Amino acid sequence: xxxxxxxxxxxxxxxVFEPLLIESKAVATVVLMLDSPEEEVxxxxxxxIYKFASKGDENKVTLLGLGAVExxxxxxxxxxxxxxxxxxxxFGIMAxxxxxxxxxxxxxxxSSLLSHLVPEEDVVIHEFATLCLAHMAVEYTTKVQIFxxxxxxxxxxxxxSPDPDVTKNSVECIYLLVQDFQSRAAVCELNVIPxxxxxxxxxxxxxxxxxxxxxxxxxxxxxxxxxxGENQGxxxxxxxxxxxxxxxxxxxxxxVLGNCLEDVxxxxxxxxxxxxxxxxxxxxxxxxxxxxxxAAKAIAKAACDSENRKIxxxxxxxxxxxxxxxxxxDGVKVAASQAISAMCENLAxxxxxxxxxxxxxxxxxxxxxxxxxxxxxIALANLTTASPSNASAVAEAEGIEPLVKTLNTERHGAVAxxxxxxxxxxxxxxxxxxxxxxxxxxxxxxxxxSASSRVQSRAALTVAAFGCDxxxxxxxxxxxxxxPLVELLHSKDxxxxxxxxxxxxxxxxxxxxxxxxxxxxxxxxxxxxxQSTGRRNNFSEAALERLLDNxxxxxxxxxxYLSSSNVITDGFYDYGKIKPGVKLLSLEExxxxxxxxxxxxxxxxxxxxxxxxxxxxxxxxxxxxQTTLSPFTSRKSSREKVRKGKGKKEExxxxxVEIVSEVQDEINLEDVQWxxxxxxxxxxxxxxxxxxxxxxxxxxxxxxxxxxxxADKMGGAIERDKLHDFSWELHISEIKFELKSNIVPxxxxxxxxxxxxxxxxxxxxxxxxxxxxxxxxxxNRGWNxxxxxxxxxxxxxxxxxxxxxxxxxxxxxxxxxMKQESVEADQYKYI
Numbered sequence: 001x002x003x004x005x006x007x008x009x010x011x012x013x014x015x016v017f018e019p020l021l022i023e024s025k026a027v028a029t030v031v032l033m034l035d036s037p038e039e040e041v042x043x044x045x046x047x048x049i050y051k052f053a054s055k056g057d058e059n060k061v062t063l064l065g066l067g068a069v070e071x072x073x074x075x076x077x078x079x080x081x082x083x084x085x086x087x088x089x090x091f092g093i094m095a096x097x098x099x100x101x102x103x104x105x106x107x108x109x110x111s112s113l114l115s116h117l118v119p120e121e122d123v124v125i126h127e128f129a130t131l132c133l134a135h136m137a138v139e140y141t142t143k144v145q146i147f148x149x150x151x152x153x154x155x156x157x158x159x160x161s162p163d164p165d166v167t168k169n170s171v172e173c174i175y176l177l178v179q180d181f182q183s184r185a186a187v188c189e190l191n192v193i194p195x196x197x198x199x200x201x202x203x204x205x206x207x208x209x210x211x212x213x214x215x216x217x218x219x220x221x222x223x224x225x226x227x228x229g230e231n232q233g234x235x236x237x238x239x240x241x242x243x244x245x246x247x248x249x250x251x252x253x254x255x256v257l258g259n260c261l262e263d264v265x266x267x268x269x270x271x272x273x274x275x276x277x278x279x280x281x282x283x284x285x286x287x288x289x290x291x292x293x294x295a296a297k298a299i300a301k302a303a304c305d306s307e308n309r310k311i312x313x314x315x316x317x318x319x320x321x322x323x324x325x326x327x328x329x330d331g332v333k334v335a336a337s338q339a340i341s342a343m344c345e346n347l348a349x350x351x352x353x354x355x356x357x358x359x360x361x362x363x364x365x366x367x368x369x370x371x372x373x374x375x376x377x378i379a380l381a382n383l384t385t386a387s388p389s390n391a392s393a394v395a396e397a398e399g400i401e402p403l404v405k406t407l408n409t410e411r412h413g414a415v416a417x418x419x420x421x422x423x424x425x426x427x428x429x430x431x432x433x434x435x436x437x438x439x440x441x442x443x444x445x446x447x448x449x450s451a452s453s454r455v456q457s458r459a460a461l462t463v464a465a466f467g468c469d470x471x472x473x474x475x476x477x478x479x480x481x482x483x484p485l486v487e488l489l490h491s492k493d494x495x496x497x498x499x500x501x502x503x504x505x506x507x508x509x510x511x512x513x514x515x516x517x518x519x520x521x522x523x524x525x526x527x528x529x530x531q532s533t534g535r536r537n538n539f540s541e542a543a544l545e546r547l548l549d550n551x552x553x554x555x556x557x558x559x560x561y562l563s564s565s566n567v568i569t570d571g572f573y574d575y576g577k578i579k580p581g582v583k584l585l586s587l588e589e590x591x592x593x594x595x596x597x598x599x600x601x602x603x604x605x606x607x608x609x610x611x612x613x614x615x616x617x618x619x620x621x622x623x624x625x626q627t628t629l630s631p632f633t634s635r636k637s638s639r640e641k642v643r644k645g646k647g648k649k650e651e652x653x654x655x656x657v658e659i660v661s662e663v664q665d666e667i668n669l670e671d672v673q674w675x676x677x678x679x680x681x682x683x684x685x686x687x688x689x690x691x692x693x694x695x696x697x698x699x700x701x702x703x704x705x706x707x708x709x710x711a712d713k714m715g716g717a718i719e720r721d722k723l724h725d726f727s728w729e730l731h732i733s734e735i736k737f738e739l740k741s742n743i744v745p746x747x748x749x750x751x752x753x754x755x756x757x758x759x760x761x762x763x764x765x766x767x768x769x770x771x772x773x774x775x776x777x778x779x780n781r782g783w784n785x786x787x788x789x790x791x792x793x794x795x796x797x798x799x800x801x802x803x804x805x806x807x808x809x810x811x812x813x814x815x816x817x818m819k820q821e822s823v824e825a826d827q828y829k830y831i
């Protein structure tokens with residue numbers, strides 16, 4: 001029997017490690033395995049990490065903390081395709097985490113990711129590389145990196161990938177990139193339109209949606225819209241709208257069409273193919289608010305062009321928009337109102353909306369949604385601009401009250417446009433009076449204080465529109481609206497300043513308001529504005545002139561001149577010359593000052609005052625020379641001071657004091673509003689002058705007679721050489737002491753110098769209708785200028801000569817008329 005031989009196994013080489021299967025449940029251990037030099041270990045470690053990261057965001061943060069991202073970054077460029085693929089898969093899903101994205105930006109991974117988008121690379125790598133780029137492209141800095149590193153071209157090429165995930169990620173990344181204008185311009189040059197239109201036919205709705213969103217963004221550029229039309233893109237969009245199963249894409253398709261309709265050429269093209277009628281019909285039957293809203297937005301964009309507005313009007317777009325106002329959705333109402341605002345530029349559309357749409361817009365003013373209210377009032381502002389019929393339609397729709405209430409809303413746009421509507425309506429007097437009855441001037445005080453320059457400007461313009469009425473001015477004054485109006489004169493905004501000047505000019509149409517405006521500093525501000533070439537405007541100059549013309553006391557003190565059109569009325573006072581910037585106190589404030597050694601303030605008041613008339617009647621048995629009741633001390637003291645005549649018995653003096661005290665108690669002057677006391681002597685002067693001077697046939701005769709009348713009342717003619725002996729100063733001082741006041745009624749002056757006589761002449765001349773000016777000179781001089789027509793030369797008939805200007809002599813030869821440029825006139829004024 002043969003012997004069995006045992007075959008011995010050769011031992012393995014000493015340098016070969018036996019295969020070792022490792023099972024690990026610690027993620028940290030697996031992360032460390034990413035440093036292994038073995039492809040199989042790396043591939044399995046990446047696969048395990050992919051599964052771990054897929055389970056949630058917390059796991060991604062854990063991997064980030066263990067340093068997995070840095071290791072994986074090295075592996076996405078590994079020479080082994082399986083390792084490279086698995087590493088890229090982990091990269092793609094981990095990039096959704098914010099902290100991971102931040103690290104990826106620091107590592108500058110975009111260039112490496114883009115290098116893997118070549119056609120020969122594995123489709124899985126394409127999928128997760130584009131996924132990672134899509135996650136990162138949300139950030140602006142990454143958008144710039146991808147664009148600068150030439151990432152658009154490979155991404156666009158992948159739109160034709162057979163793998164839907166690659167396509168989806170690529171189009172999403174492109175959508176994010178084109179939010180930046182540089183990428184938006186570049187994609188057109190890279191011919192992105194055809195592949196995007198092809199994606200509209202995809203069987204995956206998410207891809208169709210992203211393609212439409214991308215088209216919506218890039219179609220904002222005119223060049224893209226042209227290319228879109230050349231590639232039958234409009235037909236594709238209309239087919240989507242006509243297909244019910246694509247109803248989830250209708251909103252985005254409408255948004256793209258809305259951009260396209262901005263071009264007249266595209267609008268005409270859609271109209272010619274019947275697409276515009278289909279579009280409007282589609283909007284009319286749709287019940288989806290987002291579709292209706294986007295349709296209205298599309299119309300609003302298209303209506304920015306005049307030719308488009310004409311086309312839309314011919315297609316009766318107005319009816320579509322009016323119907324949208326009735327939809328129970330605030331977003332639709334806002335969009336429809338905005339479209340109506342845009343279409344108002346077309347006069348035919350404006351007429352249609354005036355007949356049908358205004359009532360619906362007025363109803364929206366009562367909406368609880370502030371955005372709806374603002375959009376509606378903007379539409380009304382556009383509808384009523386240069387359209388009296390539409391303004392009347394707003395009133396007929398009972399829109400006045402809600403418009404006035406809208407002035408109190410918080411949205412600046414709503415307030416500004418409500419003011420604009422009311423201003424448009426105020427051009428018609430019946431509407432203006434109706435609006436005024438709703439207290440619009442009181443409500444405007446708050447908009448005048450607004451921080452918005454737009455609101456300030458519109459509010460000031462509205463004040464100007466309503467300030468032509470005395471009742472409205474009184475309401476604004478009483479509501480404290482003049483203060484904020486004057487503050488607007490300081491505005492750095494040109495339009496605000498201009499409208500404020502306009503409003504001040506209108507409001508200064510009566511003396512009370514003009515005086516209050518001056519008290520608030522309007523005069524100084526306007527003077528400052530008019531001295532600046534950059535800030536001055538036509539209204540600032542007119543406002544200053546109007547302000548002074550209705551506050552003649554201020555004008556004469558400041559400018560030293562009153563024209564023939566500046567008629568002196570009761571309440572005027574001559575304070576004397578004041579320096580620029582010095583505030584002129586009111587007559588009431590001046591009456592409260594103590595007697596002082598200063599120039600007397602001459603005041604005019606020929607209007608009877610009931611309380612004072614009653615006092616005069618009760619004191620008529622007392623001699624005026626013996627007892628004087630000073631009206632100027634009534635606000636300073638509750639007791640009247642009685643000047644007692646010399647030589648009277650003590651009993652008579654006490655009786656006089658008792659009578660005056662009784663009268664004072666009876667009328668209780670402390671409780672009534674202060675009024676300047678009447679000047680009974682001036683009343684007599686005016687009465688006498690009317691009877692003696694008015695019957696004269698020529699103006700020249702009237703001027704001469706009035707000059708002689710004034711001189712006679714003021715001390716008569718004075719010889720030029722004896723002018724220094726005419727002690728008018730002492731006489732005025734005696735009157736001041738007698739009245740215990742710095743204020744002297746002009747009728748009390750019996751010895752008057754140049755400026756007293758010139759003032760009295762102007763006062764009486766204004767009452768008699770004789771045109772004359774009043775000029776203040778230096779050294780207590782003052783004179784009157786009149787314009788008279790000289791007689792025709794002898795032997796010449798029918799020749800009408802131009803009027804000549806004369807200075808009226810009231811001192812030396814009363815009634816003598818000196819030609820303006822004559823030597824006599826110069827001597828009268830200066831010597």
